[in-house]
Each structure stands twice: as structure tokens, then as C-alpha cells.
Amino acid sequence: xxxxxxxxxxxxxxxxxxxxxxxxxxxxxxxxxxxxxxxxxxxxxxxxxxxxxxxxxxxxxxxxxxxxxxxxxxxxxxxxxxxxxxxxxxxxxxxxxxxxxxxxxxxxxxxxxxxxxxxxxxxxxxxxxxxxxxxxxxxxxxx
Amino acid sequence: xxxxxxxxxxxxxxxxxxxxxxxxxxxxxxxxxxxxxxxxxxxxxxxxxxxxxxxxxxxxxxxxxxxxxxxxxxxxxxxxxxxxxxxxxxxxxxxxxxxxxxxxxxxxxxxxxxxxxxxxxxxxxxxxxxxxxxxxxxxxxxx
Amino acid sequence: xxxxxxxxxxxxxxxxxxxxxxxxxxxxxxxxxxxxxxxxxxxxxxxxxxxxxxxxxxxxxxxxxxxxxxxxxxxxxxxxxxxxxxxxxxxxxxxxxxxxxxxxxxxxxxxxxxxxxxxxxxxxxxxxxxxxxxxxxxxxxxx
Amino acid sequence: xxxxxxxxxxxxxxxxxxxxxxxxxxxxxxxxxxxxxxxxxxxxxxxxxxxxxxxxxxxxxxxxxxxxxxxxxxxxxxxxxxxxxxxxxxxxxxxxxxxxxxxxxxxxxxxxxxxxxxxxxxxxxxxxxxxxxxxxxxxxxxx
Amino acid sequence: xxxxxxxxxxxxxxxxxxxxxxxxxxxxxxxxxxxxxxxxxxxxxxxxxxxxxxxxxxxxxxxxxxxxxxxxxxxxxxxxxxxxxxxxxxxxxxxxxxxxxxxxxxxxxxxxxxxxxxxxxxxxxxxxxxxxxxxxxxxxxxx
Amino acid sequence: xxxxxxxxxxxxxxxxxxxxxxxxxxxxxxxxxxxxxxxxxxxxxxxxxxxxxxxxxxxxxxxxxxxxxxxxxxxxxxxxxxxxxxxxxxxxxxxxxxxxxxxxxxxxxxxxxxxxxxxxxxxxxxxxxxxxxxxxxxxxxxx
Numbered sequence: 001x002x003x004x005x006x007x008x009x010x011x012x013x014x015x016x017x018x019x020x021x022x023x024x025x026x027x028x029x030x031x032x033x034x035x036x037x038x039x040x041x042x043x044x045x046x047x048x049x050x051x052x053x054x055x056x057x058x059x060x061x062x063x064x065x066x067x068x069x070x071x072x073x074x075x076x077x078x079x080x081x082x083x084x085x086x087x088x089x090x091x092x093x094x095x096x097x098x099x100x101x102x103x104x105x106x107x108x109x110x111x112x113x114x115x116x117x118x119x120x121x122x123x124x125x126x127x128x129x130x131x132x133x134x135x136x137x138x139x140x141x142x143x
Numbered sequence: 144x145x146x147x148x149x150x151x152x153x154x155x156x157x158x159x160x161x162x163x164x165x166x167x168x169x170x171x172x173x174x175x176x177x178x179x180x181x182x183x184x185x186x187x188x189x190x191x192x193x194x195x196x197x198x199x200x201x202x203x204x205x206x207x208x209x210x211x212x213x214x215x216x217x218x219x220x221x222x223x224x225x226x227x228x229x230x231x232x233x234x235x236x237x238x239x240x241x242x243x244x245x246x247x248x249x250x251x252x253x254x255x256x257x258x259x260x261x262x263x264x265x266x267x268x269x270x271x272x273x274x275x276x277x278x279x280x281x282x283x284x285x286x
Numbered sequence: 287x288x289x290x291x292x293x294x295x296x297x298x299x300x301x302x303x304x305x306x307x308x309x310x311x312x313x314x315x316x317x318x319x320x321x322x323x324x325x326x327x328x329x330x331x332x333x334x335x336x337x338x339x340x341x342x343x344x345x346x347x348x349x350x351x352x353x354x355x356x357x358x359x360x361x362x363x364x365x366x367x368x369x370x371x372x373x374x375x376x377x378x379x380x381x382x383x384x385x386x387x388x389x390x391x392x393x394x395x396x397x398x399x400x401x402x403x404x405x406x407x408x409x410x411x412x413x414x415x416x417x418x419x420x421x422x423x424x425x426x427x428x429x
Numbered sequence: 430x431x432x433x434x435x436x437x438x439x440x441x442x443x444x445x446x447x448x449x450x451x452x453x454x455x456x457x458x459x460x461x462x463x464x465x466x467x468x469x470x471x472x473x474x475x476x477x478x479x480x481x482x483x484x485x486x487x488x489x490x491x492x493x494x495x496x497x498x499x500x501x502x503x504x505x506x507x508x509x510x511x512x513x514x515x516x517x518x519x520x521x522x523x524x525x526x527x528x529x530x531x532x533x534x535x536x537x538x539x540x541x542x543x544x545x546x547x548x549x550x551x552x553x554x555x556x557x558x559x560x561x562x563x564x565x566x567x568x569x570x571x572x
Numbered sequence: 573x574x575x576x577x578x579x580x581x582x583x584x585x586x587x588x589x590x591x592x593x594x595x596x597x598x599x600x601x602x603x604x605x606x607x608x609x610x611x612x613x614x615x616x617x618x619x620x621x622x623x624x625x626x627x628x629x630x631x632x633x634x635x636x637x638x639x640x641x642x643x644x645x646x647x648x649x650x651x652x653x654x655x656x657x658x659x660x661x662x663x664x665x666x667x668x669x670x671x672x673x674x675x676x677x678x679x680x681x682x683x684x685x686x687x688x689x690x691x692x693x694x695x696x697x698x699x700x701x702x703x704x705x706x707x708x709x710x711x712x713x714x715x
Numbered sequence: 716x717x718x719x720x721x722x723x724x725x726x727x728x729x730x731x732x733x734x735x736x737x738x739x740x741x742x743x744x745x746x747x748x749x750x751x752x753x754x755x756x757x758x759x760x761x762x763x764x765x766x767x768x769x770x771x772x773x774x775x776x777x778x779x780x781x782x783x784x785x786x787x788x789x790x791x792x793x794x795x796x797x798x799x800x801x802x803x804x805x806x807x808x809x810x811x812x813x814x815x816x817x818x819x820x821x822x823x824x825x826x827x828x829x830x831x832x833x834x835x836x837x838x839x840x841x842x843x844x845x846x847x848x849x850x851x852x853x854x855x856x857x858x
């Protein structure tokens with residue numbers, strides 16, 4: 001278990017990969033209720049600037065959260081995100097992974113503090129799909 | 144269909160509600176791969192500051208995206224988010240809705256521009272769960 | 287395998303039961319995209335004439351189709367339905383089963399014909415939830 | 430919100446599209462429990478008259494229900510359906526939409542009445558997949 | 573309903589088929605939480621000895637359990653399994669079925685006994701995917 | 716990454732927990748196609764010796780596989796299981812975890828060998844639900 005004290009600015013984590021499939025897009029449309037045709041209508045998407053269906057931005061962020069080794073962290077709460085940008089489309093068959101760097105630590109109380117991760121979501125060819133700043137409230141190591 | 148030109152700073156949209164259920168949390172843990180015990184381990188959560196299982200922050204944001212009337216908007220792409228904060232826990236049985244206000248419009252090209260929504264995710268008793276700034280690239284009305 | 291010739295008007299089939307759960311309603315709302323608040327917003331439903339969330343009519347019909355022993359039938363195609371009526375609400379926790387009676391057989395060609403089932407969907411206390419006339423095109427027994 | 434009074438015989442609604450995917454068929458087989466080989470066994474389906482796996486009729490109807498703008502209607506209850514016919518197979522990759530016309534209005538009480546929609550489910554090339562008569566009990570506009 | 577008395581050593585059951593799809597693998601990874609890259613990372617799997625993504629062994633066993641006609645059996649409880657071996661990879665698009673033979677019956681009490689099935693999970697070309705010995709506690713026929 | 720060489724007989728792993736929910740049972744019935752009433756019919760289950768719905772044995776094993784830290788292991792293939800026994804019912808709301816001990820290592824070739832884990836699946840009160848012997852083919856550390 002990694003506690004607030006165990007994170008250092010500059011620490012880097014590179015995750016395993018996950019291929020984003022047609023099933024993922026269908027399942028996320030279903031879960032979220034976001035059936036925008038760009039995601040779920042092949043004919044509509046073919047005529048869009050992307051030329052084919054693309055994954056929801058929120059799908060990509062959600063999958064990214066599960067690629068982080070969260071169960072190894074002493075998380076108190078998900079604090080928030082800053083500056084999330086979807087810099088390229090995630091298409092069916094793209095395999096994404098997360099590259100996260102600790103960019104800030106801020107003690108909040110004796111209970112712990114906020115660790116900031118600068119996340120890049122990148123595909124198997126190195127194309128950036130999204131960038132996001134995640135802020136997680138981590139517990140201090142119990143004394 | 145609402146185009147870039149049809150949005151005005153100050154426009155407000157209040158969505159229908161969605162009750163966040165145990166099934167939603169299980170399904171989102173499954174989809175995302177985020178099985179942090181605070182979300183899916185009843186015994187662990189009972190001993191946490193929240194006293195019970197809480198929904199993933201990203202679940203709440205994903206559900207919120209589907210509560211917006213996106214299929215009525217002429218969306219080119221989801222541009223990004225700024226300053227997302229999870230200000231209160233979403234528990235099993237909470238019914239959330241979205242209150243969104245247009246706070247900025249920025250023309251990017253003759254193709255359209257970015258409309259910024261200040262989103263509040265609120266439960267049925269008025270408790271704020273999350274705030275987020277959504278930025279969507281909207282198409283201009285075809286001439 | 288039951289072929290067209292093997293069905294007789296008056297044959298009755300009583301299925302096993304399936305409890306309709308909150309998860310079923312959430313999953314069906316997701317699959318279908320029908321998030322009407324009567325199904326998925328606890329607060330809204332509490333103020334409706336039903337007093338609580340009820341299952342989608344189409345959920346009930348879909349579950350009923352899976353309660354029929356279809357894989358024992360030599361089905362060519364699902365022909366259609368007549369007079370479907372939702373005669374009572376299906377609530378979370380109701381256990382439904384199907385009572386189906388063959389009411390008509392109509393040879394269409396030497397390939398087979400349409401068997402008509404009068405279906406009642408009934409809960410564990412005998413309350414009728416829905417009635418429907420299913421028409422299935424069954425193959426003739428191979429010669 | 431559209432109330433009973435707001436519907437007129439002859440009103441037409443044409444929905445957005447949804448591509449029916451292999452994942453949809455798998456998910457619907459799972460949800461409904463209907464694993465007829467024509468839907469989920471590629472080898473069996475290849476030898477059927479359809480030559481490939483086809484979507485469940487009930488899947489098509491369920492998806493159609495979610496393509497209607499139901500959350501804009503003042504629905505009291507789903508009354509029923511008449512004469513549902515599956516006039517052509519829906520295959521993996523077909524993009525369907527709904528064309529619905531109001532064909533009847535029948536006041537039931539001062540609470541509202543039944544609006545009848547004649548629905549056609551059509552793919553992106555104009556092929557009809559199914560026709561169905563939907564009957565929805567709509568609330569009268571509150572006075 | 574088949575009771576303990578109704579099973580004979582040497583009885584054979586051959587099931588219908590089910591095509592294992594990409595959606596099944598995604599859904600099972602999600603359900604189980606087993607996101608090993610061999611199952612869900614196309615690029616990783618391409619470099620593995622299998623050359624492509626393969627289904628989880630547990631997915632194959634789970635699907636096999638649903639291919640058995642369990643609802644026709646008077647099951648008291650699933651007793652266990654012996655010697656499960658995954659003898660060949662199950663790839664996307666393989667259509668599997670179960671061939672099960674009763675190899676042992678052991679009375680436990682007047683309530684019933686354990687029936688042992690030797691299961692082979694085989695694809696449409698006759699390739700064995702897995703073998704497993706299933707032991708189910710069946711009820712005696714009520715007197 | 717843990718390679719064949721890194722496992723020692725006697726190594727013990729204790730996993731995080733996962734609460735088995737009604738949604739899990741519904742989702743697994745759907746995925747597997749095993750709708751035995753003991754799992755999904757509340758009324759039937761109430762009259763069974765268990766007194767309520769219980770999880771599928773295969774659900775419990777599948778969830779257990781996802782509780783193991785598989786993505787930290789250099790897995791070549793899932794070799795098989797021996798002596799799986801379901802020693803107690805898993806009910807809705809039970810929180811299970813896995814206790815696994817390495818009981819055997821067997822080199823197969825210079826590519827690696829089979830590591831045998833004796834798994835106990837235990838709930839939050841220490842009640843054993845299942846025991847299983849898992850055998851995983853692990854790669855040798857690359858030279």
C-alpha cells in the first residue's frame with residue numbers, strides 16, 4: 001500500500017494496455033446514456049470528420065482510471081481533475097495505456113494530502129488521445 | 144438541433160433525474176476496471192469516513208454526460224473539462240440530476256466554436272455532488 | 287426438437303420464474319436507451335400513481351421470451367406479435383413466469399407454418415402483468 | 430413536455446440512428462435469456478436462410494423504444510402494442526432508425542388518453558425491418 | 573425434470589453452440605476483473621504464442637455451464653469440479669458446444685446424490701478447448 | 716512482474732474483498748446463460764434449503780480469479796484446476812476475498828513451468844465458500 005508519504009514528485013507510472021472495442025463503446029453508451037451518433041451510428045460517423053465511430057471522451061477517461069494501480073494506493077477520496085483535453089480520437093481497435101507522473105503533493109492535514117498526477121492516455125503507436133490532471137486525496141501512513 | 148449560434152451565455156438546462164443504484168456501481172467497476180474497495184466492498188466501506196459504499200467520481204460524471212440533451216446539440220467533438228471537483232459522496236439510492244449553465248462561447252473558426260457549460264451535479268435534496276466545467280466544440284449552423 | 291407438426295392447439299407451457307430486480311431495470315434502461323424516470327428515478331416514481339419504479343413493458347416481454355423453451359423449437363423466424371397489453375405494473379422483486387397456450391396453427395408452405403401462442407405473464411401471486419399473442423414461424427419436420 | 434393535447438394525428442417523428450452490433454446481440458441474448466442459435470451461433474446461422482446471425486426481434490423493438498423521444502412525453506404508462514411484424518432480418522452492422530406517425534388519439538378520462546403511433550423500423554438503406562403499433566397512455570396537460 | 577434416479581452412467585448430452593465473441597471477452601474481463609493483456613490487449617496478444625486475444629479459461633467454463641440443460645435437472649447444489657484442463661485456446665469467433673457424459677453416480681442420502689459429468693468443450697471444427705469433470709448434487713425423485 | 720523463478724512454495728497472497736451483489740448474480744446468469752431458479756427466482760430460493768438466492772459457483776470462481784493479482788504475474792496460460800469444492804453458499808451481500816498459497820512448482824521447459832495455488836474463497840466473517848487448486852503456467856524470467 002502506497003501512502004501520501006510514499007509518492008514523490010517525478011514518480012512515473014506506465015500502465016498495461018487495453019484495446020478499446022466496439023463492445024466497449026456500445027456498453028459505455030448504454031451505461032452513460034450518451035448515444036450521440038458519432039459513437040453509435042456507423043453511417044453518421046462515416047460522414048463525420050473522423051470517418052468512423054469514436055469512443056466517448058468519458059469512456060477513455062473511465063478506462064484510464066481502471067488502468068491506474070488504484071488498489072495499491074491508500075485513497076481517501078477522488079478529489080477532482082483539472083484541464084482534461086481530448087487531443088485525438090480513440091477509434092475501435094486502438095489499444096490505450098496511461099502514462100502518469102506525479103507533479104505535485106500538497107499536505108492537507110495530518111490525515112493526508114492531495115497527490116496530483118499528470119496523465120497522458122496514449123495508444124500503441126504513441127499517439128496521444130487525452131491528457132488530464134488527476135488529483136487524489138491519499139491517506140498518510142498510519143503511525 | 145442547436146448550433147453554436149443558438150447557445151447564449153446564461154442559458155440554463157436542468158436535466159431529468161437518475162437514481163444511482165448498487166447495480167450502477169457494480170457495472171461501472173466492471174466497465175472501468177476500478178474495483179477500489181470503497182466502491183465495491185461493503186465491509187471496507189462501512190469502516191471508511193463515508194460509512195458505506197460510494198459511487199466512483201467518474202461514474203457520476205459519466206451518468207451526468209448522459210443526462211445532458213446531447214443528441215439535440217450539433218456536437219463536433221468533446222473538447223475537454225476544467226476544474227472537476229467531487230464535493231460530496233454519491234451513495235446508493237441518491238437520485239442525481241444536472242444543472243448546466245452556458246458560461247462562455249468562443250468561436251474557433253467558421254466551422255464552429257467551443258461552448259463552455261458550468262455543470263453542477265445535484266441530488267434530489269439539493270446536495271451538490273460534483274461540479275465540472277464541460278467544453279464542447281459545437282458546429283456552426285450550416286449556411 | 288419440436289417441429290410445426292408437433293404443436294397442437296390447446297398445448298400449454300408454464301415456465302420457470304425470474305425475479306425482476308433493480309439491476310434488470312438498470313440494465314434494460316441502459317440497453318434500450320429508455321431512461322424514462324418512471325423506471326429509473328426513485329423520487330419521480332414515488333410520486334407517480336405506481337408509487338415506485340416499475341419495469342419497462344419491453345423488459346417484461348424480453349424476459350418472457352427468454353422464459354419460453356425456444357431452443358427446443360424448430361424456429362425459422364419470429365413472425366410477430368398481436369395485441370400486447372400491459373395490464374399491471376411489474377415492480378422490483380416481482381417474480382414473473384409465462385403461461386403460454388397454442389391457440390392457432392397455420393401452414394404457410396411445405397417449409398412450415400406459424401404457431402400462435404397466447405402468452406400471459408404472471409407473477410408469483412398470480413397477478414397478470416401482461417398478455418401478448420406471439421406468432422412464431424416453425425419449420426416442418428424434415429422428411 | 431408533450432401532453433395528450435399536444436399530439437395530432439399525422440404528426441411524424443423520425444429518430445436518430447443506432448447501429449446494431451455483435452455486442453448488442455450478445456448483450457440482448459444475455460439479458461433476455463434467449464440464446465436461439467440463429468442469434469448467437471455463427472456456424473448455425475451461416476446455414477440458415479439468413480446466411481448469418483440476425484438480431485432478436487425483441488432486441489429491435491427494445492432499441493426502437495429507446496430511439497423515441499420518450500423523456501419528452503408526459504407518459505403515464507405503456508398501454509400496449511398491436512400488430513408487430515418482423516418484415517426483414519436485422520443483421521450485424523445495420524443502422525436502424527424509427528419513423529413514427531401518430532395515427533389515433535383516444536381520450537380515456539380527464540387524466541389523459543391513449544396516443545397510437547404507427548412505427549416503422551428502417552435501416553440506413555431504407556429497408557423495413559419491423560412495423561409495430563405502439564399505444565402510450567399520455568397525461569393531459571395539467572390545468 | 574430429471575432426478576438423481578433418472579441419470580445413468582453412459583448418458584451423453586451434446587449441447588447447442590455459442591460463438592465466443594469479442595464482446596464476450598470484454599464482458600467477462602469486466603465482470604471478473606481479470607484484465608490480463610492476453611485477453612484484452614490486441615497488441616500484446618499479437619506478440620504472444622497465441623498470436624491473438626484468447627478467451628479466459630473461466631469464461632469458457634462459465635459459458636459451458638449455461639450450455640448444459642441445467643433447468644431440466646433437479647439440482648440441489650453445484651458440488652464441485654475435478655481436473656479442469658484448458659487444452660487449446662478459444663479465440664474470437666470460435667463456436668463452442670459441450671459434450672457431457674455421465675461417468676459416475678453416488679448416492680449420498682435419501683435426499684439424493686452426486687452425478688459426475690465428464691465434460692468436453694469443443695469447437696465447430698472438433699477441436700477440444702477444455703475438459704472438466706463437473707459434479708452436481710441432484711435431488712431424488714419425490715416419493 | 717513475477718516470473719516462475721519468483722514464486723516459492725509457501726508464498727501466501729491475501730486479496731482485497733468484493734461484495735457479491737444481486738446485480739452480480741443477475742449479470743452472471745445473463746452472461747453464462749445459467750438461469751437456474753436457485754440463483755434468480757426469489758420465491759423458489761426461499762423454499763430451498765438455502766432459504767434465499769445464492770450465487771453461482773462459477774460466479775464465485777470467476778470473481779476470485781479477478782481478485783488475484785494476475786496482471787503482476789508472467790502468465791503464459793491458465794493450465795487448469797483441480798478439486799474445486801463449493802463448501803458453503805455465497806449469498807447476496809457476502810463479501811469474499813481469496814487466500815492463495817503456492818503449494819507446488821513444476822518446471823516444464825526452459826520457457827517456464829506450472830505454479831499451483833491452493834485457493835480458499837472466504838467471506839468477511841471467515842466462512843469458507845469454496846476451495847480450488849489453480850494451476851498457472853508462468854514464464855521463466857527472460858535471460
